[in-house]
Amino acid sequence: MSEAQPLYAKVKDHILENIRSGAWEAGRRVPSENELVESFRISRMTANRALRELTAEGFLSRVPGVGTFVKESPALSSLMELRNIAEEIAQRGHRYSSRLIRKGLVDANPALAEEFEDRALKQLFHIVIVHEENGVPVQLEDRHVNPSLVPDFLDHDFTETTPTAVLLAATPVDELEHTVEATLPTTEQQRLLNIAALEPCLALYRRSWSRARVATVVTLTYPASRYALYSRHRTNARGTFSQ
Amino acid sequence: MSEAQPLYAKVKDHILENIRSGAWEAGRRVPSENELVESFRISRMTANRALRELTAEGFLSRVPGVGTFVKESPALSSLMELRNIAEEIAQRGHRYSSRLIRKGLVDANPALAEEFEDRALKQLFHIVIVHEENGVPVQLEDRHVNPSLVPDFLDHDFTETTPTAVLLAATPVDELEHTVEATLPTTEQQRLLNIAALEPCLALYRRSWSRARVATVVTLTYPASRYALYSRHRTNARGTFSQ
DNA sequence: AAGTGGTCTAGACCACCAG
DNA sequence: TGGTGGTCTAGACCACTTT
Incomplete structure (x- = not known):
């Protein structure tokens, strides 16, 4: 069942799971790229891709120098x-x-x-x-x-x-x-x-x-x-x- | 006018320009990542990002082992x-x-x-x-x-x-x-x-x-x-x- | 000064497809 | 066998914000 999944997809799933379950509410800060690098043992480019795609998909918003945050889900x-x-x-x-x-x-x-x-x-x-x-x-x-x-x-x-x-x-x-x-x-x-x-x-x-x-x-x-x-x-x- | 633009954005613009102008018709093969690396003097990751994003945006379709192509834009x-x-x-x-x-x-x-x-x-x-x-x-x-x-x-x-x-x-x-x-x-x-x-x-x-x-x-x-x-x-x- | 995101490089390994 | 895309790494420099 469990397909081989790219690393960036695993990171995305992990974050989405937390958003969907309600564990991470809107406005909450999500782990930074460096934190993901450590916890998932991945390179920063991979962490960046996960966060960047979730941002493009509307789930996160990013502020340079500040952090990445869970976005309000639009009605x-x-x-x-x-x-x-x-x-x-x-x-x-x-x-x-x-x-x-x-x-x-x-x-x-x-x-x-x-x-x-x-x-x-x-x-x-x-x-x-x-x-x-x-x-x-x-x-x-x-x-x-x-x-x-x-x-x-x-x-x-x-x-x-x-x-x-x-x-x-x-x-x-x-x-x-x-x-x-x-x-x-x-x-x-x-x-x-x-x-x-x-x-x-x-x-x-x-x-x-x-x-x-x-x-x-x-x-x-x-x-x-x-x-x-x-x-x-x-x-x-x-x-x-x-x- | 001309803002400092990321390299991947320049590549995207170049490709979009060719699609919009009609120079590259639907189905036509677009330059491969390696070709973009040479012509734009960029790294493959940068070329990859440009093509990957245009694919996510619906302009291109990619087939592993074959190439990247201009997608039909249905009305x-x-x-x-x-x-x-x-x-x-x-x-x-x-x-x-x-x-x-x-x-x-x-x-x-x-x-x-x-x-x-x-x-x-x-x-x-x-x-x-x-x-x-x-x-x-x-x-x-x-x-x-x-x-x-x-x-x-x-x-x-x-x-x-x-x-x-x-x-x-x-x-x-x-x-x-x-x-x-x-x-x-x-x-x-x-x-x-x-x-x-x-x-x-x-x-x-x-x-x-x-x-x-x-x-x-x-x-x-x-x-x-x-x-x-x-x-x-x-x-x-x-x-x-x-x- | 330390941390954040934004970008970029120059390699790498793999699966896949074509001739 | 060589080209393609798919992914990943381990660095790097930058502008920016917070402390």
Whole structure:
């Protein structure tokens, strides 16, 4: 299980662990480069790389001549919350159901290995599920999961628990990437979602990272007539908008 | 003007300049670390840092044993941020242009008054703009603006400054609402965006509040083939996700 | 003066890929 | 076999801040 890990990555993990666990609160000073050199028995360049990358990633801030500090974690905006579709539908007072279309192990190909940022990846879990609201298909979920991060993924019966719930319980989500596109459905999608060929769809593509590795890649397809993505949120007090 | 610049930054700038200018197209091999060592008279670690950072920033991709290459820059728009589309396009090294279709004062109707949460609203600013990337329409902006919040809105010439930039400069953004839908284009949209009737589009509807009042309501229409919405963010260190 | 981060060097070893 | 990227070291000089 435990891959050979570069030294700078070990240092980063150690620091992140302390931040995530709450042991090091925002504003707290983290070990200096020289202190890391001693405690990890590494060169200063390696310690520097760990602190520099964590700074670039937004976890730390550095002040020359003073030290390195845990940064306030910015309020997360909510357009793309990881909502559990079953709960979302239940919240609207409707009946949730699902149909499991595919569930199994598939061989990786170069494109999938690239998506998972892991050349060595040989096999992946793959599931396809249709989620229904009052019996009407509203979402087609096509998901690949990294077996090394969630080895027991296929043990679940996804009629009772959604894949999202399983994954959230199994691994922390450190980072999310979303892409939203408009598409016309493939013939298979038309069949599974029971829609016309000219019904436009929203395709939400999402990658989730856990501990610096891609845990799952999913494409969610929504018929336009039955679903829209929505969010509303207050902006952060500092008004931090790009430009 | 010319600040003292670290060596790795000079190397990064040199490479970015070549990418932005189009001299180095996507897929093209960039100089190897050893080649940079020779041409810039730097150490390999410095060359490595430049290439590694540009890779982390999404400009390059590296393949061990093979080389470093200019990455495709897909047209992607951040969902979460209020990005200025002109800067976004410029950032990709492409040419931004726009066509002003409509600009003026319109009477409010009940639906608009409802959207602006202000029954007393009598008139509104209205603009329609087509934004182009390398001369190709990529976004249709249909925007209403609350005159009481941005009285001088129409004084601007939107060929030089985008409406987003004008609004961000004029009022703080306190709250945002987004809805994303997939649509098929109306005939007018087909004409303005120069797309086929069967080209699906993303419709991003956004309301912005400033000081508890709706400042602007905008619908941004993107042809699916030319644009996707994109966001990537780190989750809060404490892992605060809904559900 | 001592400690901090910011940068840089000139080597090194390794895994990987190509011809 | 030679080139590539990936990592690491043990030094170094600098500007800066704190004591």
